[in-house]
Amino acid sequence: MAKMTIKKAVLAYSGGLDTSIILKWLQDEYHCEVVTFTADIGQGEEVEPARAKAQDMGVKEIYIDDLREEFARDFVYPMFRANTIYEGEYLLGTSIARPLIAKRLVEIANETGADAISHGATGKGNDQVRFELGAYALKPDVAIIAPWREWDLNSREKLMAYAEQHSIPVDFAKKGKKSPYSMDANLLHISYEGGILEDPWSEPEDDMWRWTVSAEQAPDKPTYIELNYEKGDIVAIDGTDMSPAQVMEHLNKVAGANGIGRADIVENRYVGMKSRGAYETPAGTVMLKGHRAIESLTLDREVAHLKDELMPRYASLIYNGYWWSPERKMLQEMIDASQETVNGAVRLKLYKGNVMVVGRKSETNSLFDANIATFEDDAGAYNQQDAEGFIKLNALRMRIAAKLRS
Numbered sequence: 001m002a003k004m005t006i007k008k009a010v011l012a013y014s015g016g017l018d019t020s021i022i023l024k025w026l027q028d029e030y031h032c033e034v035v036t037f038t039a040d041i042g043q044g045e046e047v048e049p050a051r052a053k054a055q056d057m058g059v060k061e062i063y064i065d066d067l068r069e070e071f072a073r074d075f076v077y078p079m080f081r082a083n084t085i086y087e088g089e090y091l092l093g094t095s096i097a098r099p100l101i102a103k104r105l106v107e108i109a110n111e112t113g114a115d116a117i118s119h120g121a122t123g124k125g126n127d128q129v130r131f132e133l134g135a136y137a138l139k140p141d142v143a144i145i146a147p148w149r150e151w152d153l154n155s156r157e158k159l160m161a162y163a164e165q166h167s168i169p170v171d172f173a174k175k176g177k178k179s180p181y182s183m184d185a186n187l188l189h190i191s192y193e194g195g196i197l198e199d200p201w202s203e204p205e206d207d208m209w210r211w212t213v214s215a216e217q218a219p220d221k222p223t224y225i226e227l228n229y230e231k232g233d234i235v236a237i238d239g240t241d242m243s244p245a246q247v248m249e250h251l252n253k254v255a256g257a258n259g260i261g262r263a264d265i266v267e268n269r270y271v272g273m274k275s276r277g278a279y280e281t282p283a284g285t286v287m288l289k290g291h292r293a294i295e296s297l298t299l300d301r302e303v304a305h306l307k308d309e310l311m312p313r314y315a316s317l318i319y320n321g322y323w324w325s326p327e328r329k330m331l332q333e334m335i336d337a338s339q340e341t342v343n344g345a346v347r348l349k350l351y352k353g354n355v356m357v358v359g360r361k362s363e364t365n366s367l368f369d370a371n372i373a374t375f376e377d378d379a380g381a382y383n384q385q386d387a388e389g390f391i392k393l394n395a396l397r398m399r400i401a402a403k404l405r406s
Contacts, residue, residue, distance in 0.1 A: 004143055008033040009116040010108045012101055012131075015050030018120045020168045021159055022147050023057055026118060030145070035061040035112050037105060041071045041097055042187030042245065044210075053169075063108055067100060068187060072244035075100055076188055079318060080287050081232040081342075082307065082335045083295070086315040089265050091284040093189025098127060099323035102134030109142060116143035123149040126270050130321035137324035156194070181208065187248045189261075189281040200266055200276045211256040211280045215353035218259030222351035224358070225254060227290045229346070232339030234287065248283045255282035258350040270320045286348065286355055293346045293357040298365040303338050310334075341365040 009026055013019045013036035026034050036059050038050040047064050054062050075096050086092055105117040117135055121127035128146055135142050153159050163169070182194040190210055196202045206214065228236035234247045242250065255261055261282030269275050295304055310331060317328045344362030348355055371381040 003030065004116070004145075006030045006032045006116045006143060006145065008035060008112065008114040009118050009143075009145055010035045010037055010105050010112065010114045011118045012105060012120065013038050013050060013054060014120075015047070015053045017159060017163060017168070020053060020057070021153070021162055021166075022118065022120055023054070023059070024166050024168060025147055025151060025153075025162075026145065027058070029150075032116075033061075034059055034118075035063065035108060035114055037063040037065070037108050039101060039104065040064070040066045040068060041100070042068045042248065043185035045185075061112055063104075065104065067104070068245040069243060071097065071100055072187055072248050075323075076248065076284075077233050077244050078332060078336070080284070080291055081339050082311050082314050082331075083288060083292055084311060084315045084318065085288065086319045087265070087267055089263055090267055090279070090319075091189065091263075091281045091288065092315065092318050093186065093279060093281055093284065094127065094184050094191050095130060095319045095321075096188065096323075097184075097186045098130035098321065099134045102131050102324075103138060105131075106135055106138045106142065109139065116145050118145040118147065121146065121148065124269075124271065124273065125275075126319070126321065129270055130323075133321040134324050187245060187252070188284050189279050192278040193275070197276055197278055204264060204278045208278065209262065209280060211252060212261050212282055213257065213259050215259040218257070218352045220352075222349045223254060223258055225286075225348050225350065227286075227294075227346045227348065228344075229291075229294045230343055232291065232295075232336075232342040234290070248287075251283035251286050253282075255286045255350060255355070256280070259353040260350055260355055261285045262353070286350070289355040289357060290346045290348055291342075293348075293360045294342055294344050294362070297360050297368055298341045298344060298362050299338065300367065307335065307338060 009030065009032050011019065011023055011026065011034050013023060015038065023034055023036065026032060036050070036054040038047050040047045051062050051064055079092065079096050084092060086095075105119075108114070109117055119128070119131045121131055123146065128148070132144050132146070135144060153162055181192045181197070184191045192204070192208055197204065226238050227234050233244070234242075236242060237247060237250055261280050261284070263279045263281065264276075265279065266274055266276045299307075314328070314331050314335070317323070317325060317331070322328050343365050344360065346357060347359035349358050369381075371378055
């Protein structure tokens with residue numbers, strides 16, 4: 001297939017090995033001007049060095065955006081209102097960042113008059129789908145260049161050889177490993193793929209983890225924290241008001257120090273294969289536990305159960321790249337409406353990899369009635385004889401069927 005004629009492309013650029021190679025490759029293969037876009041979404045590394053690298057490679061239009069608050073407020077927080085988890089374990093740290101990056105790529109393309117966008121996702125993974133579904137949803141006629149589907153640099157070794165040939169600096173992993181892990185990081189998580197992780201039987205190396213200590217090395221004394229919620233969102237920790245990004249930064253530190261948030265998963269990719277990855281999601285692990293706790297006190301039973309039934313579908317939409325789809329937006333409106341009463345506080349105990357709920361309260365929206373729930377004398381608040389008719393009505397269909405069998 002003949003190459004598209006591209007005059008200017010916007011590249012999602014980290015300054016790392018893969019995207020630096022892509023930048024050079026775009027210039028050589030498409031002979032186009034490249035606009036770089038580097039986002040700070042809480043990956044924990046300086047993004048300004050990407051500016052110097054891009055300038056050294058001849059880039060004239062360079063965007064470096066601090067998107068931490070937007071990421072936490074408009075993407076992570078809405079997702080956690082649904083108690084979202086994919087395949088029982090994955091808190092969607094990579095998945096939820098992609099719609100924001102796609103959105104910003106399209107915005108920059110519109111601002112600069114670029115006719116294409118480009119990304120560093122491989123042709124084997126989910127991220128290519130997430131980036132491109134988002135881009136097409138926001139700019140239907142945008143051209144997309146996915147180098148991994150075009151070039152023959154199909155291994156870490158070939159990438160490094162290309163980098164050496166074109167004098168692109170390579171950040172080798174420590175201790176002399178021949179190639180670094182493939183990593184992705186943001187406020188919600190760090191993911192690790194490649195290397196020994198490609199064998200699902202091999203345990204991750206201790207020095208791979210960056211945000212968390214092992215449960216064995218975590219303090220012997222528990223840490224208690226109190227989370228305050230307004231409409232399902234954490235607004236304060238231990239009495240201190242915080243923005244969404246500040247909440248996540250704080251919880252990453254506190255939870256990580258207590259060995260919380262590690263996961264080792266073999267997941268089912270949308271493109272069809274199984275993939276093994278290791279993840280650190282300390283803040284998200286705490287947020288999921290805390291949110292379910294405050295909902296248990298403030299949500300109507302059937303509302304809570306309906307949310308639980310719909311959550312796997314919602315999680316799949318995000319995992320597979322459909323954040324901008326009408327069905328995700330429809331579900332989000334329902335989820336957000338359910339959170340009007342989710343107000344109060346949760347107290348958690350963090351200890352050696354575990355998050356334990358030890359208290360929850362709501363001054364305005366608690367549906368817990370101690371007078372009815374008590375095992376002591378309820379002074380007539382609840383007539384236990386009422387349960388008999390309730391049980392018989394619900395048993396009626398089974399009683400009828402049993403009589404037919406007898």
